[in-house]
Amino acid sequence: MTRPLEDLASPYLRGLIPYSPGKPIQEVERELGIRDSVKLASNENPLGPSPLALAALRDALADIHRYPDGSGYRLSQALAKHWDVSSDMVILGNGSNELLELAGRCFLMPGEEAVYAKQAFIVYDMVAQVTGATKVAVPLKNFTHDLEAMRAAISPRTKLVFVANPNNPTGTAVPPRALEDFLAAVPPDVLVIVDEAYYEYLPPDLVPDTLRFVRTGRLVLLLRTFSKIYGLAGLRIGYGIGPAPLIALLNRARQPFNTNSLAQAAATAALRDEQHVASTRRITEAGLRYLAEQCRALGLSVVPSAANFLLVDVGRPGPATADALLRHGVIVRPMAGYGFLTHLRISIGTPPENERCIAALKAVLGK
Numbered sequence: 001m002t003r004p005l006e007d008l009a010s011p012y013l014r015g016l017i018p019y020s021p022g023k024p025i026q027e028v029e030r031e032l033g034i035r036d037s038v039k040l041a042s043n044e045n046p047l048g049p050s051p052l053a054l055a056a057l058r059d060a061l062a063d064i065h066r067y068p069d070g071s072g073y074r075l076s077q078a079l080a081k082h083w084d085v086s087s088d089m090v091i092l093g094n095g096s097n098e099l100l101e102l103a104g105r106c107f108l109m110p111g112e113e114a115v116y117a118k119q120a121f122i123v124y125d126m127v128a129q130v131t132g133a134t135k136v137a138v139p140l141k142n143f144t145h146d147l148e149a150m151r152a153a154i155s156p157r158t159k160l161v162f163v164a165n166p167n168n169p170t171g172t173a174v175p176p177r178a179l180e181d182f183l184a185a186v187p188p189d190v191l192v193i194v195d196e197a198y199y200e201y202l203p204p205d206l207v208p209d210t211l212r213f214v215r216t217g218r219l220v221l222l223l224r225t226f227s228k229i230y231g232l233a234g235l236r237i238g239y240g241i242g243p244a245p246l247i248a249l250l251n252r253a254r255q256p257f258n259t260n261s262l263a264q265a266a267a268t269a270a271l272r273d274e275q276h277v278a279s280t281r282r283i284t285e286a287g288l289r290y291l292a293e294q295c296r297a298l299g300l301s302v303v304p305s306a307a308n309f310l311l312v313d314v315g316r317p318g319p320a321t322a323d324a325l326l327r328h329g330v331i332v333r334p335m336a337g338y339g340f341l342t343h344l345r346i347s348i349g350t351p352p353e354n355e356r357c358i359a360a361l362k363a364v365l366g367k
């Protein structure tokens with residue numbers, strides 16, 4: 001008798017709960033027989049990709065029979081220039097997700113500890129789980145990273161700390177000074193990953209100087225992405241900025257062609273498109289204000305957001321409410337998986353999409 005497949009797999013895999021992504025629009029429409037639905041579920045850019053990125057993609061298409069530049073030379077150079085660091089401080093990833101996993105694989109061993117917030121991006125928990133590391137999940141305080149408690153949770157066994165700023169799914173950002181003090185206080189042999197997927201959405205008074213820690217050689221890895229404000233989620237491209245020795249170490253374990261040629265070309269062009277970034281910021285700020293005001297007018301409480309989505313307490317079970325909204329063609333994410341049983345996470349859309357969302361909420365809540 002052969003052993004069950006489950007027994008052949010790594011024991012750490014057995015406890016792994018697969019990531020559940022927001023449903024693709026096409027699937028929802030097929031299932032429910034509806035059309036013209038709006039997806040406000042994955043924090044994507046509702047304006048679409050930058051026209052410059054699309055043009056670069058078209059130019060790059062003819063060369064897809066070639067392997068990509070494994071070092072991502074042009075994009076790394078462009079990013080280095082953009083952030084005023086040297087290009088050996090930049091690593092590209094197949095989405096920043098890949099870099100989270102790569103860092104976990106490079107640093108975490110069974111018995112060592114990973115510290116992160118309990119209601120932060122679920123991937124940190126998954127990375128700790130598959131590597132067999134001990135998970136130290138620190139509860140949020142008032143929907144925000146409790147940096148003091150996280151600092152206190154660091155032990156001699158701690159190898160890796162994850163901080164999402166702004167956090168997903170709450171949208172909250174920590175005060176810049178608090179994050180900087182935290183980074184300064186973490187022992188120098190503990191790697192801190194600051195996941196800044198929504199960095200470009202931060203209001204000016206909430207932008208921390210995280211690069212300073214990288215420049216001074218602290219064991220800090222900043223993760224940023226082209227999936228959110230740059231509107232390239234489907235291409236899978238993100239990057240990390242860290243001290244050169246850390247980047248060299250991560251590069252040793254990286255797949256040689258982890259980012260594809262189309263993604264590299266599009267991202268290089270998108271980085272230059274300041275106008276696209278600026279208009280995205282503008283419509284996001286306005287949309288956030290609109291959604292928050294409308295929700296409050298419906299008597300719902302919202303968590304103040306520094307990102308491109310809003311966590312809303314609908315005061316009744318979130319999953320059933322999200323299902324009801326689906327029937328109105330509005331796709332949002334219930335957050336019960338994070339322990340927010342009555343909350344929905346709503347991505348900011350275009351003005352008409354936001355209006356659709358509020359109209360559907362009114363209908364579903366009977367208001």
Ligand SMILES: *Cc1c(COP(=O)(O)O)cnc(C)c1O
Nearest residue numbers: 095096097121168197225227238
């Ligand atoms: C969306 C998101 C990412 C980005 O993932 P990609 O792999 O770059 O698409 C990373 N971290 C957080 C917290 C996110 O919400």
